[in-house]
Each structure stands twice: as structure tokens, then as C-alpha cells.
Amino acid sequence: MVLCGNATLPMRFAGPSNLTPEMYGKASQTAHTVLGIALACICVVWGAFIVLPERFGKKQCYAAAGALSAAAGLYLIAWVQLLSTPDFARRDLVQRQHTAIGRCLLAAGLQELLFARARPGERLARTHDAWFA
Numbered sequence: 001m002v003l004c005g006n007a008t009l010p011m012r013f014a015g016p017s018n019l020t021p022e023m024y025g026k027a028s029q030t031a032h033t034v035l036g037i038a039l040a041c042i043c044v045v046w047g048a049f050i051v052l053p054e055r056f057g058k059k060q061c062y063a064a065a066g067a068l069s070a071a072a073g074l075y076l077i078a079w080v081q082l083l084s085t086p087d088f089a090r091r092d093l094v095q096r097q098h099t100a101i102g103r104c105l106l107a108a109g110l111q112e113l114l115f116a117r118a119r120p121g122e123r124l125a126r127t128h129d130a131w132f133a
Contacts, residue, residue: 015092016085024083031079038072063116070109076102 015024042065049061080089080098089095 016088019084019088027079027083031076034075035072038068038075042068059116062112066109066112066116068109069105069112073102073104073106073109076105 015021045056045061045064045068048056049058076098080095080102084092084095089099
């Protein structure tokens with residue numbers, strides 16, 4: 001049994017031949033760092049809205065947070081697809097989970113970008129109003 005990167009449970013690494021467990025561990029650490037920075041930036045965007053609402057508008061914050069979420073989602077999907085083979089990405093449960101998280105981030109980011117672009121009175125403009133009621 002080969003331990004894979006920082007996994008807490010022993011697991012067999014059944015990745016493609018061009019991807020060693022050591023390479024996967026290092027790439028995984030980098031990806032988690034990049035995604036953590038993106039999520040921290042989203043928190044900063046919303047923190048700026050809360051602390052300085054006269055300077056940063058709700059639509060601006062939705063646009064910035066949406067762009068960051070969508071970019072993080074695209075990054076995660078690309079990371080899974082480009083680092084490994086398509087067969088491994090579909091077969092490995094962890095890669096399927098990463099792909100699902102990436103799709104959720106992408107969908108949420110795109111929805112926030114659409115909300116930010118909506119004109120007042122449009123149905124889409126009321127999507128997030130419950131958060132700030």
C-alpha cells in the first residue's frame with residue numbers, strides 16, 4: 001500500500017503512470033494553497049462591504065466575489081483534468097469530489113456575476129436580497 005501525499009488514511013494510489021504519489025502530494029498542497037487564498041480574498045471582499053459600505057456597493061462585491069469563486073472553480077476543474085488522465089479523473093473518488101466542488105464554485109460564481117449585472121427591477125436582481133433584508 002502506497003501512502004498518497006498528506007492522506008490520513010492508507011490508500012492505494014491508482015493514478016496514471018506519469019503522476020507519482022509524491023508529485024500528487026506536492027501539486028495537491030499547491031492547489032489547496034491557491035484555493036485557500038481565493039477563499040480568503042472572497043472573505044476580504046465581503047468584509048470590505050460590511051466595514052466600508054459607503055465605499056463598496058453590493059453589486060461591486062457580488063461581481064468581485066463571483067469572479068473569484070468562478071476562477072477558483074475553473075482552477076480546480078482544470079487542476080483535476082490537466083494533472084491526471086481523464087480516466088483517472090472519472091474513476092478516482094477524490095478527483096470526482098474535487099470536480100464536483102469546482103463545478104459548485106463555478107456555478108455560484110457565475111450566478112453572482114449575473115446578479116451583479118442585473119438591472120434594478122429584473123427578476124434576477126432579487127435573487128440575493130434575502131441575504132441583506
